[in-house]
Each structure stands twice: as structure tokens, then as C-alpha cells.
Amino acid sequence: MYKGHNKTACTNQQAISEAFLKLLQNEPYEQITVSELCKEAGVSRQTFYTLFQKKENVLLYEINKNYGFCCQCDCTKENVKKLFTNYLKENQSFLKILIDQGYSNLLYDTFYEAFKGFKDEYYASFIAGGMISMIQKFVENDTPLEVINRVLEELSFD
Numbered sequence: 001m002y003k004g005h006n007k008t009a010c011t012n013q014q015a016i017s018e019a020f021l022k023l024l025q026n027e028p029y030e031q032i033t034v035s036e037l038c039k040e041a042g043v044s045r046q047t048f049y050t051l052f053q054k055k056e057n058v059l060l061y062e063i064n065k066n067y068g069f070c071c072q073c074d075c076t077k078e079n080v081k082k083l084f085t086n087y088l089k090e091n092q093s094f095l096k097i098l099i100d101q102g103y104s105n106l107l108y109d110t111f112y113e114a115f116k117g118f119k120d121e122y123y124a125s126f127i128a129g130g131m132i133s134m135i136q137k138f139v140e141n142d143t144p145l146e147v148i149n150r151v152l153e154e155l156s157f158d
Contacts, residue, residue: 002051081152
């Protein structure tokens, strides 16, 4: 997946990502073709494969773009609580798409990698699994953020 700073490439990445999210709202991931995605984004297949290589990477791009906080933050309870609830609020529709289409594993991998550097792999696994479960319940039940905040307040991340 492209990670450079070329303005045209970054603009095309964003266009592909937005087109993919738009298509995901109306059809399952498996049924979206690269040709359809490229047409929606207004880019060539060559551009798509240069920037993403495969469809799954578009989802990973979107996850990492919106959830790269733990690698950069001080993973205290207050920081995790604030950043996680902001993420839920700002990305509810994207999270619904991921959960509804069965791609919560991509979120798990991202969370696991973010927390692995903080303590150890067991801690990272536990926190990532818990966050994914909370996201699933948040999406499925349309849970108010106050409930999520209360639960996070009772947990210890330190």
C-alpha cells in the first residue's frame, strides 16, 4: 500500500477510499470489483493496483487513517477513553459497514499492533478483543457514548 506524500497519489488514495465506502453501503465487499471501484473513483486500474494492490488494503487504509492514535499516544486510561469514544463517534457509519460485512478482524489486527508495543502480546490481545466487542455492541445496539464512557471508566489501562 502506498504510504508516500505525493499529492496526486494521496488524492487518488482518498478518492478510491471514498468510492469504496460509498459502494460498501449498497453491496457486499465480495461483490465489489476493482473495475467498479475504479470507475466510481475516477481512476485507472493501474492507479488502484499501484496504490493499494488489493481491495482489503483500502479497508486497512481507512482504518489506519482514522485509528492510528495508540501508536502515538500515551496509553493512559484517560487518553484511551477519550480517543476511543471520539473514534466511535466520528466513524460510526464506517464501523457499521465493517461489522455488518464481517471485517472486524481488520480492526482487531490494527488495535493489537497498536497496543503490542505498550506492554506485551497478552495485554494487546485482551485490549484489542475487548475494543472489538465494544464496537460490535455499540453498532448493533446503537449504544449511547455515555454507556461506553462508563464502562471504560471502570477499566484499568495503566
